[in-house]
Structure formats: structure tokens, C-alpha cells
Amino acid sequence: QVQLVQSGAEVMKPGASVKVSCKVSGDTVTALSMHWVRQAPGKGLEWLGGFDPVERERVYAQEFQGRVTMTEDTSTDTAYMELNSLRSEDTAMYFCVTGAAPDSFDFWGQGTMVTVSS
């Protein structure tokens, strides 16, 4: 059973960058197609991007193109999501998520709260 454990809450200033980690156990990070989803307080789910297993490349939501970078460290089986030029609207819970099949969202991290405030 895959388990995902994320890094702790962050409080950031506007304009700063944040990097959230997602440690994989039960499989290797390279065997999984990792995605990232966020949820602003009281709002719905929003996909930021993930790994396309068919084209074998990362795909990002248009809204975040140029501002988000998703990477992996195969030596520690950890995935990362970095978001730059933070603004108050980026205040949200950020989740890493993956699954047994391509683009399936079976396993979720516990979430990392990112608060952007001056």
C-alpha cells in the first residue's frame, strides 16, 4: 500500500517561493505518476499538474505555467512541488496524490497548509 507523507505547514510572504515535499513509501517515486492538487479554505479541489505517463513528461495547469515546478528525488523517493511568486490567493492546502493506474488518484498525502501573508 502506497503512503504519502508531506512536509509541515508553511507561512510565506508575498513574492516568496515555497517548496512542499511528499515522501513515498510502499513503492518508488519513479513507479508512480505523482500529481498535485490544492484546496483554498472553504473552496473546491484544483489540479496544479502532474506526470503524464504516456508522454512521460510533466504537465501543468495553464494557470500555474511558469510559476510551478514539480520534481522528484529518486534517492529518497520524495516528490517536490515548488510554487514561486506567491500571492495571497495561493493560500491553500496542497496535496500530493497518486494511484495504481495512470492519472488515478487513489492515494493522497495528508496535505500541507501554505499561508501567504504579509
Added chain:
Amino acid sequence: DIQMTQSPSSLSASVGDRVTITCRASQGIVNYLAWFQQKPGKAPKSLIYAATNLQSGVPSRFSGGGSGTDFTLSISNLQPEDFATYYCQQYNRYPITFGQGTRLEIK
């Protein structure tokens, strides 16, 4: 982008009732449709994938239907632990998109 529209946005029901939530895609997505349940302060939980397939461990009172553009999530014999928010999601085409959510409350 494919827009996913859920209805209703909120729903009140009693323990033991049967409820149905609908999800409509702005274009055909075959059966690349998933349903999630989310409780306050928790990560979403996968209930159904490929429109009709129940995830392991999910009670059989949950069922999914539909294909193309119109989908349903039905819950029969509602239990107290079922009161939560439900989201549909399409994964036929990037960007992956979610419905706005349906809040299921106790009457």
C-alpha cells in the same frame, strides 16, 4: 478545458435514505470519471474510478453510473459517516478538472 458541473450543490437527507448526485462534463470523457468523498480537515478519499468501479474497501451502498457526458453517484441506506462533501473528477484529458462539490448534510 473540460468543465465538470455537479448538481445539486448541497443536499439534505436522513439516515437510511437513498441519494443521487449528478455530474455533467462539458464534452465527452468516455468513462474517465472518478468520485471522491471529503470530510472536514481531511484529504479526499477515492470512492469510484472509471465511472462505475468501486475502490477496494468502499461499502457497496456506493455506486457509480454513466458514460460520455453524464454521470451519477448514488448512495443507498445513508449512514452517519456518509455525510460529507463529494467531488467528481475527469481524467480523460489534461488539465484534470473537478466538479465544484456537493455537500451532503443530515436533515
